[in-house]
Amino acid sequence: MSLPKVIKSWNLFIEGRGYAGVAEKTKLPKLEKEMEAWRAAGMLGAIKLDLGMKELEMEFTLGEFNADVLAMWGLNDASGIGARFLAAAVAEDGGGTDAIEISVRGRWESLDFGDVEGKKMSKLDVKMPLTYYRYNRNGTTLIELDMISGKEIVNGVDRSAERLKAIGITA
Numbered sequence: 001m002s003l004p005k006v007i008k009s010w011n012l013f014i015e016g017r018g019y020a021g022v023a024e025k026t027k028l029p030k031l032e033k034e035m036e037a038w039r040a041a042g043m044l045g046a047i048k049l050d051l052g053m054k055e056l057e058m059e060f061t062l063g064e065f066n067a068d069v070l071a072m073w074g075l076n077d078a079s080g081i082g083a084r085f086l087a088a089a090v091a092e093d094g095g096g097t098d099a100i101e102i103s104v105r106g107r108w109e110s111l112d113f114g115d116v117e118g119k120k121m122s123k124l125d126v127k128m129p130l131t132y133y134r135y136n137r138n139g140t141t142l143i144e145l146d147m148i149s150g151k152e153i154v155n156g157v158d159r160s161a162e163r164l165k166a167i168g169i170t171a
Contacts, residue, residue, distance in 0.1 A: 023061070033052070057106075081128070085102040100136070
């Protein structure tokens, strides 16, 4: 039996700048398929058909109204901002440490300055819809999703290759 690897420490980078000590929390992207129930003649029951990915988004909170983050507001490029979440996942049973890296691209959807009160921290909540997502563990890419080009690579297998070839996008 083994124990789970627990994230002991993490950092957020936006356009290469680290936010250790400033980033309070990060809501990582949820990977979710758009599925629709389908039951046709002769079927015993309904099944869910995979219609592709739902929208990807990431959210994070900073303990300040950061000028560098604010300066990226209103970018026209849907993939204009790169962010990386790095974490150390440590096994409590001596099973080592995993280096987790989640790299994303997108732009700001919202900058929420929240409530400002005396004797309380002012915080900036940022919401970022994504066009690109990559999950690495110990330098190995496990999942890579490119929403614009339609690529879906999982554990080294390009699950989108036949579909893209069929519509003339790749050879």
